[in-house]
Amino acid sequence: MTVMDATSTRTDTCGGLPDADRRPDGQDSYTISEVAAFTGLTAHTLRWYERIGLMPHIDRSHTGQRRYSNRDLDWLDLVGKLRLTGMPVADMVRYAELVREGDHTYGARYELLEATRRDVRARIEELQDTLAVLDRKINFYADAGRALASERPR
Numbered sequence: 075m076t077v078m079d080a081t082s083t084r085t086d087t088c089g090g091l092p093d094a095d096r097r098p099d100g101q102d103s104y105t106i107s108e109v110a111a112f113t114g115l116t117a118h119t120l121r122w123y124e125r126i127g128l129m130p131h132i133d134r135s136h137t138g139q140r141r142y143s144n145r146d147l148d149w150l151d152l153v154g155k156l157r158l159t160g161m162p163v164a165d166m167v168r169y170a171e172l173v174r175e176g177d178h179t180y181g182a183r184y185e186l187l188e189a190t191r192r193d194v195r196a197r198i199e200e201l202q203d204t205l206a207v208l209d210r211k212i213n214f215y216a217d218a219g220r221a222l223a224s225e226r227p228r
């Protein structure tokens with residue numbers, strides 16, 4: 075993910091804020107409370123992400139307040155997607171480190187994401203099997219309910 079790598083010529087973005095809420099680049103200075111509102115993360119979580127190395131260096135105002143950019147929001151969007159995959163925090167931090175190391179880590183990033191995709195596909199398969207069981211049970215109870223209703227005297 076080259077969103078964090080300002081020297082890279084390729085850009086890989088993940089979305090971030092809807093365009094309507096997004097400020098133009100150069101004017102994209104968001105407070106921690108705005109980012110918390112946009113992302114649903116708490117300010118505590120955002121500071122923790124920074125502390126453990128999951129977030130790149132966050133700019134600060136002259137008073138020391140964090141100022142997030144559109145690129146930071148794009149990164150947080152990716153982190154949110156990685157969290158949904160069930161990727162361990164340690165792997166997310168490793169991925170962030172690889173991004174900061176530069177383009178020569180593409181292979182390692184690819185392998186990490188590929189392994190995560192395999193895990194997600196396996197979980198999807200398990201969930202589809204589970205859904206099939208639920209569907210059978212629901213159909214059984216729907217049929218049983220109709221049968222009972224038709225047997226009752228009117």
